[in-house]
Amino acid sequence: MTRLRWLWIPIVLLVIVLAGGWWLSQRHRQQSAAPEDLAIANMLKDPGVIAKGRYLATAGDCASCHTTRDGHAYAGGRMLPTPFGNIPAPNITPDAETGIGNWSFNDFWRALHDGIGRQGEPLYPAFSYTSFTKVTRNDAIAIFAYLRSLPPVHQPDATLGLRFPYNLRSTLTAWRAMYFKAGMYQPNATQSALWNRGAYLVQGLGHCNECHAMRDQWGGSESHAALSGGLIPEQGWYAPDLSTQANGGLQGWSRQDIVDVLKTGQSSKSAAVGPMADVVASSTQYLRDEDLQAIADYLLSLPPRATPAPMRASFDSQSLMDRGNAVYVERCANCHGKDGAGVPGIYPALDGNATVVDPIGINATRVVLLGGFSAVTKGNPRPYSMPPYAQQLSDADVAAVVTYIRHAWSNHAAAVQERDVATYRHTPID
Amino acid sequence: MSMRWIILLTLLLCSVLAHADQTAVPDTLQQRIAACTTCHGVHGEGSPGSGFFPRLAGKPAGYLALQMQNFQRGLRKYAPMEYTVRLLTPEYMHEIAAYFAAQQVPYERKPVPALAPSMLQRGQQLVTAGDPGRQIPPCQACHGKQLTGTEPSVPGLVGLPYDYISSQLGSWRTGTRASAAPDCMAQIANRLAPADITAVSAWLASQETPADTHPQPAGSITPPLRCGVLQPQGEGA
Numbered sequence: 001m002t003r004l005r006w007l008w009i010p011i012v013l014l015v016i017v018l019a020g021g022w023w024l025s026q027r028h029r030q031q032s033a034a035p036e037d038l039a040i041a042n043m044l045k046d047p048g049v050i051a052k053g054r055y056l057a058t059a060g061d062c063a064s065c066h067t068t069r070d071g072h073a074y075a076g077g078r079m080l081p082t083p084f085g086n087i088p089a090p091n092i093t094p095d096a097e098t099g100i101g102n103w104s105f106n107d108f109w110r111a112l113h114d115g116i117g118r119q120g121e122p123l124y125p126a127f128s129y130t131s132f133t134k135v136t137r138n139d140a141i142a143i144f145a146y147l148r149s150l151p152p153v154h155q156p157d158a159t160l161g162l163r164f165p166y167n168l169r170s171t172l173t174a175w176r177a178m179y180f181k182a183g184m185y186q187p188n189a190t191q192s193a194l195w196n197r198g199a200y201l202v203q204g205l206g207h208c209n210e211c212h213a214m215r216d217q218w219g220g221s222e223s224h225a226a227l228s229g230g231l232i233p234e235q236g237w238y239a240p241d242l243s244t245q246a247n248g249g250l251q252g253w254s255r256q257d258i259v260d261v262l263k264t265g266q267s268s269k270s271a272a273v274g275p276m277a278d279v280v281a282s283s284t285q286y287l288r289d290e291d292l293q294a295i296a297d298y299l300l301s302l303p304p305r306a307t308p309a310p311m312r313a314s315f316d317s318q319s320l321m322d323r324g325n326a327v328y329v330e331r332c333a334n335c336h337g338k339d340g341a342g343v344p345g346i347y348p349a350l351d352g353n354a355t356v357v358d359p360i361g362i363n364a365t366r367v368v369l370l371g372g373f374s375a376v377t378k379g380n381p382r383p384y385s386m387p388p389y390a391q392q393l394s395d396a397d398v399a400a401v402v403t404y405i406r407h408a409w410s411n412h413a414a415a416v417q418e419r420d421v422a423t424y425r426h427t428p429i430d
Numbered sequence: 431m432s433m434r435w436i437i438l439l440t441l442l443l444c445s446v447l448a449h450a451d452q453t454a455v456p457d458t459l460q461q462r463i464a465a466c467t468t469c470h471g472v473h474g475e476g477s478p479g480s481g482f483f484p485r486l487a488g489k490p491a492g493y494l495a496l497q498m499q500n501f502q503r504g505l506r507k508y509a510p511m512e513y514t515v516r517l518l519t520p521e522y523m524h525e526i527a528a529y530f531a532a533q534q535v536p537y538e539r540k541p542v543p544a545l546a547p548s549m550l551q552r553g554q555q556l557v558t559a560g561d562p563g564r565q566i567p568p569c570q571a572c573h574g575k576q577l578t579g580t581e582p583s584v585p586g587l588v589g590l591p592y593d594y595i596s597s598q599l600g601s602w603r604t605g606t607r608a609s610a611a612p613d614c615m616a617q618i619a620n621r622l623a624p625a626d627i628t629a630v631s632a633w634l635a636s637q638e639t640p641a642d643t644h645p646q647p648a649g650s651i652t653p654p655l656r657c658g659v660l661q662p663q664g665e666g667a
Contacts (some may be wrong), residue, residue, distance in 0.1 A: 382522055
């Protein structure tokens with residue numbers, strides 16, 4: 001009998017939880033039925049606010065996730081691959097049935113700021129509310145006003161492709177407790193207005209940290225220093241550390257280099273490659289100069305990083321270097337120069353290039369295999385391009401030449417193995 | 431002459447020298463599109479020695495631009511092409527398409543598998559007369575009497591490698607190549623029997639190229655099927 005009595009406890013708890021959930025959802029439904037606050041309703045119709053929202057939505061690069069390759073802008077459907085399964089981005093056009101046509105600003109604010117959906121459900125953090133929570137209320141109103149001004153597109157959301165147990169939304173409660181803290185950006189009074197604007201854009205709307213920091217096994221990035229670089233899960237590119245100071249991923253970058261790469265896709269130090277080229281093309285090239293300056297101001301203040309552990313002496317690095325040197329002279333030196341200095345504005349320098357010396361060598365390997373064009377921007381509308389070598393070089397030759405450019409000149413990054421090249425041969429296309 | 435003049439002239443000289451250094455890389459489209467020419471050839475002649483990468487030279491510019499757009503949109507699936515063109519603007523794609531469309535280089539014979547004469551006969555029949563019983567129109571109806579294509583968006587079929595033609599017909603059947611709806615080529619490819627694909631690809635790849643390889647003028651064909659790409663809004667990219 002005693003044993004049976006124990007069974008009642010979880011049942012009673014379950015009933016309480018279910019009743020509480022029902023009560024909360026009812027309460028929330030009543031809230032959303034309430035008419036829009038008059039002041040907000042007026043702002044949503046203001047063309048100036050809508051124009052500002054359009055700029056902010058571009059700065060946040062919302063369209064890049066909320067649009068499929070062949071689809072209507074903001075109508076959703078693009079799958080975000082995560083280690084836990086695929087998560088489709090929803091339709092955020094103002095269609096009443098399938099989009100956000102019936103949303104009030106309050107619903108939008110709860111999603112952006114708190115990561116809570118319209119039915120009170122916790123949202124998957126593939127939607128980067130961990131960053132967007134820092135966005136101010138006025139900026140959120142502008143973005144919402146812009147989204148409401150778009151032509152409505154009727155397109156039901158795709159089905160969630162998460163595996164068990166990640167497909168249970170209740171697991172998010174634990175995730176949020178570990179990794180998420182809601183809160184608007186709080187200006188740092190000891191810093192300039194420019195710096196604060198930069199920090200606001202980088203940490204908030206720009207959601208740079210979502211890629212530029214290492215994630216742990218549960219997909220959170222709390223335990224790593226902000227913007228200290230990380231492997232982008234599933235896509236297979238490395239988003240570099242953004243510190244320009246000692247041992248930083250962008251060590252030696254000037255203010256102008258940061259502004260240039262965000263505006264044109266190229267700087268004197270490197271070119272944006274892989275997913276960052278997409279970000280430049282669809283978002284940062286459109287930022288106003290003062291915002292680019294602000295971002296640079298903030299990134300320049302990121303602290304120096306710890307000295308990396310000394311590299312282990314490689315197995316047979318000399319023969320690998322010799323082979324790499326031969327491939328380099330034959331295939332690469334024509335454009336990038338024997339000294340790895342490149343041609344300014346045309347072919348990136350490889351000496352000191354952040355793409356070449358990322359901690360694991362994945363970016364340089366990918367670029368050698370895939371080649372391709374730099375980001376096409378207003379500042380660089382007809383970029384030069386690089387041949388793809390996937391069809392011409394063996395895994396061993398790619399490993400050799402990548403190892404060579406990571407060791408040559410002033411570069412001191414670890415060797416790349418033949419077996420790594422084999423894993424990176426797959427071309428990442430969504 | 432004052433000091434100011436000397437400084438000014440020195441600065442001028444420096445900027446001229448710096449400029450001269452930069453123009454060491456030719457400012458030509460050909461130089462810019464090394465990513466394309468590595469596989470398709472400097473003049474779009476196709477890959478020498480390999481039977482796969484298709485010839486681009488002389489194909490209608492509208493067709494070439496539309497193919498780049500289709501790779502961007504995911505209608506045509508081939509990961510290296512999808513990756514390469516994914517960020518190109520319509521303007522840049524048109525410029526690249528015009529470059530290859532304007533190239534006139536000799537055709538090179540590509541290897542063709544040895545087939546029974548009856549197979550080649552079947553190939554010829556499909557190209558010139560089609561197969562009315564299976565509702566397959568002849569290739570010539572759209573791709574031109576000489577199979578050199580039709581402006582602005584129908585590609586020529588002469589001088590293409592066997593491997594390329596057969597893999598494209600296969601792609602249309604598996605949905606990894608598509609065009610604007612209604613997708614007439616998808617319908618035709620699905621009406622072909624597997625052996626027909628071999629037959630038609632081999633016959634096309636074994637033909638001598640005509641003396642004049644320019645595409646037929648726009649408006650010179652009456653498509654036997656409704657084709658999205660041949661309708662006004664479907665033209666070009």
